[in-house]
Amino acid sequence: MQGFGVAILTQVIWAQLLLLGWARASELTFELPDNAKQCFYEDIIVGTKCTLEFQVVTGGHYDVDCRLDDPDGNVLYKEMKKQYDSFTFTASKNGSYKFCFSNEFSTFTHKTVYFDFQVGEDPPLFPNENRVSALTQMESACVSIHEALKSVIDYQTRFRLREAQGRSRAEDLNTRVAFWSIGEAIILLVVSIGQVVLLRSFFSDKKTTTTRVGS
Amino acid sequence: MVALKMQLLLTFPLLTVMCSLCSALYFHIGETEKKCFIEEIPDETMVIGNYRTQLYDKQREEYLPATPGLGMFVEVKDPDDKVILSRQYGSEGRFTFTSHTPGEHQICLHSNSSKFALFAGGMLRVHLDIQVGEHATDYAEIAAKDKLTELQLRVRQLIEQVEQIQKEQNYQRYREERFRQTSESTNQRVLWWSIIQTLILVAIGFWQMRHLKSFFEAKKLV
Numbered sequence: 054m055q056g057f058g059v060a061i062l063t064q065v066i067w068a069q070l071l072l073l074g075w076a077r078a079s080e081l082t083f084e085l086p087d088n089a090k091q092c093f094y095e096d097i098i099v100g101t102k103c104t105l106e107f108q109v110v111t112g113g114h115y116d117v118d119c120r121l122d123d124p125d126g127n128v129l130y131k132e133m134k135k136q137y138d139s140f141t142f143t144a145s146k147n148g149s150y151k152f153c154f155s156n157e158f159s160t161f162t163h164k165t166v167y168f169d170f171q172v173g174e175d176p177p178l179f180p181n182e183n184r185v186s187a188l189t190q191m192e193s194a195c196v197s198i199h200e201a202l203k204s205v206i207d208y209q210t211r212f213r214l215r216e217a218q219g220r221s222r223a224e225d226l227n228t229r230v231a232f233w234s235i236g237e238a239i240i241l242l243v244v245s246i247g248q249v250v251l252l253r254s255f256f257s258d259k260k261t262t263t264t265r266v267g268s
Numbered sequence: 269m270v271a272l273k274m275q276l277l278l279t280f281p282l283l284t285v286m287c288s289l290c291s292a293l294y295f296h297i298g299e300t301e302k303k304c305f306i307e308e309i310p311d312e313t314m315v316i317g318n319y320r321t322q323l324y325d326k327q328r329e330e331y332l333p334a335t336p337g338l339g340m341f342v343e344v345k346d347p348d349d350k351v352i353l354s355r356q357y358g359s360e361g362r363f364t365f366t367s368h369t370p371g372e373h374q375i376c377l378h379s380n381s382s383k384f385a386l387f388a389g390g391m392l393r394v395h396l397d398i399q400v401g402e403h404a405t406d407y408a409e410i411a412a413k414d415k416l417t418e419l420q421l422r423v424r425q426l427i428e429q430v431e432q433i434q435k436e437q438n439y440q441r442y443r444e445e446r447f448r449q450t451s452e453s454t455n456q457r458v459l460w461w462s463i464i465q466t467l468i469l470v471a472i473g474f475w476q477m478r479h480l481k482s483f484f485e486a487k488k489l490v
Contacts, residue, residue: 079293079397082306093295165306170293178407178421195422202429209436213308216440220447227454234461238468245472249479256487 080169080210082110085117085156087163092153097144097172104171105130105152106139108214111221113162118155124148134158167214292318296391302378309400310439311370313432316404317342319377321359322393331393333359339380340394347371356380370439402432 085091097103109115116134123129123146130140130152144150156164188196297303307315321340322331342363344353352373353365367373379392405428411421 077292077397078403081293081396081398082308084304084306091295093293095293178418178425189419191419192422195419195426198426199422199429202426202433205433206429206436209433209440213436213440213443216443216447217308220443220450223447223450223454227450227457230454230457230461234457234465237465241465241468241472245476249476252480253483256483256489 077173078169078171078175080167082165082167085112085154085164085166087159087161088157090153090155090157091166092151093168093170094149094151095170095172096149097147099144099147101144101173102141103144103150103173104139104141105168106171107135107154107166107168108137108211110165110167110214110217112164113159115164115218117164117166118158119152120155121150121152123150169210292320292395292397294322294393294395297377297379297394298391299379299381302376303394304374304376305398306372306374307398307400308372309367309370310435311367313401313435314364314366314404315373315375315401316399317363317375318397319357319361320395321379322395324391324393338392341378341380343376345374345376347373370442401435402428 079095083091105121107117107119109117114134115136117136118133119130119135119138120128120132121130121140121142123144125146125148129142132138152168152170154166154168156162295303309315319340320333321338322333323338324330325332339356339358340361341356342353342361343351344363344365346352346367346369348369348371352368353363355363357363375398377394377396402425407421407425410416410424416424
């Protein structure tokens, strides 16, 4: 009986610690070279609500292939050539979930990809917080302000990424215009001088043959 | 039987408490491979990175904590490509830096392994966690240090969040100015280029005609 109680207690403690420690959000921006595939893994426990959000920041047509697999290899989400998407799912099994970004369809453009993988809820502010007790009005006001500010920060991030897209295109255009104008000036000069020289050479040969015939 | 249960009671909580990075995102990295991550941040923002490595053990066919000799080289570059952090850490490490210029910072990781046999054709598993700005502050520590009540701590968290939003908006203004400057410069270049191109064309046309005319008159063909 006592052994049974200890076993239950063990499970409860473990579950509590797991719940407290396994709520995370990882957001990373990385460069995906052409014909490359990059995979990330995360260990998730059953019943956790997770969200994967990704956006292509720079490169080509701003698209990437994304794929999310569960621990048994079943495909939970698969999209080709997507620019931005957000996918929410609840983990149905314990284990290592894998998500991959692929740029294998592109031959020479590097892509910069941003992703945000949220696992579970945010950890509470106080590690030993007793969630059963009710919050005072001030505290619940603070909580709602906190949630609103979190969504403001989220929107800011998305806006920053779109602005980075526009800015990199503008800078590309600027350098292209500079190179093109210098290149075209050189081509113009070379072609016009070449034309004159070629024309002169036609008439020079004819003159030599006429003089020889004449004498 | 009771002793076994006691063992179980002790090990499980210890395990979960010890591996603080158990739940972090992980990826595989090759022997000489360098993995870089980009963080676009405003200035005076603190960034904390935690990583943990694991090596594939062929005998036990699972990933085990890497040998102490295997370390990771962490290099952080600021938007002007200047290196602000370049250090070697052990198989488990924590690196911190604060940005002084706003923009894209690059965090690069690669292993310092020189013995190719160590990886044995496998990959190194790296658990990584990067926290930026407000997420990097440790509220438990602040509460203990300044002896804040629950409400005060919540308000402190809100203040930090709002400060981060302010910094980001400032950075946004700076970026938009750069964008506008680039567009203005492109506009100027296109304008000047079209005028100069027309002038060059007309000048070359005149020169060609004059040159050929004098050439043919010299040859007594005209």
